[in-house]
Structure formats: structure tokens, C-alpha cells
Amino acid sequence: MLRSRSLRHVVLALAASLVVGCAPSLKVNVLQPARVNLGAAKQLTVVQTEGRKGARDFLVDELTRQSRAGGYFQVSDRTDEGIVVKVAGRSVQIINAGTGPAQTQDEIGIRIDVNDWDAEKKTEIIKDKDSKGNVTEREVKFYEAKTVASVTAFNTAGKAMLAEQEYETVGRGEDKDEAITNAGRALVSQLLYDITPKYVTKSIRLDGDDKAQEPIIDVAREGNVPRAITEMEAYVQSNPQNAAALYNLAVLLDATGKYPEALELYTKAISLSSKDFYVDMKAECAKRLADQQALSQ
Structure with a gap:
């Protein structure tokens, strides 16, 4: 309660x-409850991440930052405790409980699987008009990133409110790192939008x-x-x-x-x-x- x-x-x-x-x-x-209702829980605990390490670390840090800014959820990182969970349909089974305390009633466990995390250089042609109305063209180079991650959110009873829900976002930047950062931030924003109640x-x-x-x-x-x-x-x-x-x-x-x-x-x-x-x-x-x-x- x-x-x-x-x-x-x-x-x-x-x-x-x-x-x-x-x-x-x-x-x-x-x-009002969010699209994905987590009930009374306000504690998100990341228990396991899979995929590219840099991407995993970024998502955990960004989830912590955006949750703090939103003021509703608190986030803790327990990915170094060796916890292993298995998702089967809408249920989650703890394969290895790790070295820390057990999940509590007011805590939602989070597993994040990074599926794609990269950017590529692109070029586009921008058409402009000069002061005389003449059409000019210029070439703009940029990086476009795509980030894809599957998220599972589950309670202490092993019920999965999110079961390997895939989030895919794109981002743009002047360099590769900026593009990936923008895409990764958008991915976390999408996740929090889905699970955060709103006034x-x-x-x-x-x-x-x-x-x-x-x-x-x-x-x-x-x-x-x-x-x-x-x-x-x-x-x-x-x-x-x-x-x-x-x-x-x-x-x-x-x-x-x-x-x-x-x-x-x-x-x-x-x-x-x-x-x-x-x-x-x-x-x-x-x-x-x-x-x-x-x-x-």
C-alpha cells in the first residue's frame, strides 16, 4: 500500500x-497510472544488463539521471551482484539471487538487454533560397544513430509488467558520440514515459x-x-x-x-x-x- x-x-x-x-x-x-502500471512501487532496481558494456553503463546512468529529474522513481544499480533472471512469457524466474538482499515488495526489478547501439555517417542535400529567390543546394554531413534495447520490469512475485519490451530510437549529431547519446537518451525517455504515472x-x-x-x-x-x-x-x-x-x-x-x-x-x-x-x-x-x-x- x-x-x-x-x-x-x-x-x-x-x-x-x-x-x-x-x-x-x-x-x-x-x-493517473501510466500505460504500464507498476502499482505503488517507486524503486527501480537494475539487476541485470546484457550487451555492449558501454551501452549498458550509459543506459543505467541515464535512467538514474532522468528518474532523479522526474522526481517519481529512484533507481539503484545492482548489476555487479551477479543476479541472473530468466524471462518466460509474463513471468520472471530468479536463476541466481546474487550476493545482495532479496527484492522487496516496493521494488521493481529491471533487466536491460542492448540489441543495437551504433551510428553511421550520412549526407543530405538542403535546398535554400537566396535573396533573389534562386534555389541553392548545400550538402550537410551528420551522424545518425539507432539504439535498440529490450526491457523487462518485474515485481517480487515474478510478474513481468514489461516482458522483453523492445524500445528503438534514433538520434542525430555532428559526431558519432553525440548521435548515440541523443538516441540513448530518447530511449530512456520512452521507457520512463511508459511507466511513470502522470498528474x-x-x-x-x-x-x-x-x-x-x-x-x-x-x-x-x-x-x-x-x-x-x-x-x-x-x-x-x-x-x-x-x-x-x-x-x-x-x-x-x-x-x-x-x-x-x-x-x-x-x-x-x-x-x-x-x-x-x-x-x-x-x-x-x-x-x-x-x-x-x-x-x-
Whole structure:
């Protein structure tokens, strides 16, 4: 499970302002799983690399650098411990556990196989126009590199989230080293894009039809959502059949990451009102709950 501090960070990044128009709404930042969901793990451990040594070292260093800059994953290098893993379909078997400690629950093991890592000199013709509109041609020489690596990412149970996934990138430079460096950096960027959860801004629509609730909405607009929740809860107790109050309380709870409680209130509000956006906001809340659960496993 995510640590409480991390979980709060996942579900709670509430904008201080309320966007007011015909339909007021709360803006929240929520963390969504990446294309390849690694669950709650934030530790990437490179346990084995194969292929050209210089390329392997570059990829491990670049993975460490880009992960540090991204601020989500931490990377450790255990390739000198003699760990050997075998990939079979979507499973990974530890053939040799090496000399270090065993993989932990919050750790994702990484194996990198370098398949191609080279550059070749190329020439292209660039067409330009001079001040008189005449077409001129010039020859430009450069290096173009191709880097190909297969990546396996697995958890402590031996489940492979990535199973020998091949990444192929190209890079260009004035010399061979520059071209390969650019291609290798792009390869690592592609990998991290696939596995790193991302914050997205979502807008949750409020129901502004009941004028008596406007002061509570104003409290939320000023950024004091906990107080707005308390006041809306009191309003609901006095008006238990008020669909807008039930719905707006659901929105406030939704915005603070209390998704199960919000879903229950969305359901009650829908039973009392035929407004389409009630159903839409409930569906979005259910998606946020599913994302939260996926990131907590």
C-alpha cells in the first residue's frame, strides 16, 4: 500500500480557486497510472544488463539521471551482484539471487538487454533560397544513430509488467558520440514515459441551482474545502432530500480523494434528480477510485 503521505499526494492537489461560470466547478490534480502500471512501487532496481558494456553503463546512468529529474522513481544499480533472471512469457524466474538482499515488495526489478547501439555517417542535400529567390543546394554531413534495447520490469512475485519490451530510437549529431547519446537518451525517455504515472487536471462540476448553498460554495472557492464539507454536511442533515446538496457534498468529498464516500452520495443524488451531469461526475469519480486502487497495489 502507498504510504499515507504518498497517498495524500496522489489524491489531493486541490486548486485554491473555483472556476465560476454558468456551472461552477472545482479543479483538482489527480495522479493517473501510466500505460504500464507498476502499482505503488517507486524503486527501480537494475539487476541485470546484457550487451555492449558501454551501452549498458550509459543506459543505467541515464535512467538514474532522468528518474532523479522526474522526481517519481529512484533507481539503484545492482548489476555487479551477479543476479541472473530468466524471462518466460509474463513471468520472471530468479536463476541466481546474487550476493545482495532479496527484492522487496516496493521494488521493481529491471533487466536491460542492448540489441543495437551504433551510428553511421550520412549526407543530405538542403535546398535554400537566396535573396533573389534562386534555389541553392548545400550538402550537410551528420551522424545518425539507432539504439535498440529490450526491457523487462518485474515485481517480487515474478510478474513481468514489461516482458522483453523492445524500445528503438534514433538520434542525430555532428559526431558519432553525440548521435548515440541523443538516441540513448530518447530511449530512456520512452521507457520512463511508459511507466511513470502522470498528474492531470480534472474539473468536477458543482450544482449551483440552489442559491442557499452559494455561501458554502464560496467557502470552497476561497480554498477552505474541509470547512465547506462540514457546512455542506450540516446542510444535508437539514435537507436530506435535497439532490443538489447531496451532489455538492459528493463533489467536495471527491475533490479531496474520499472516493467511496463520494460515490455513495452521487448515487443518492442521482436517485432524486435526473440531471445528466450527476451521472457523468459519478462515472469520473469511479475512474479516479480505480486509478487510486491501481496505484496502491
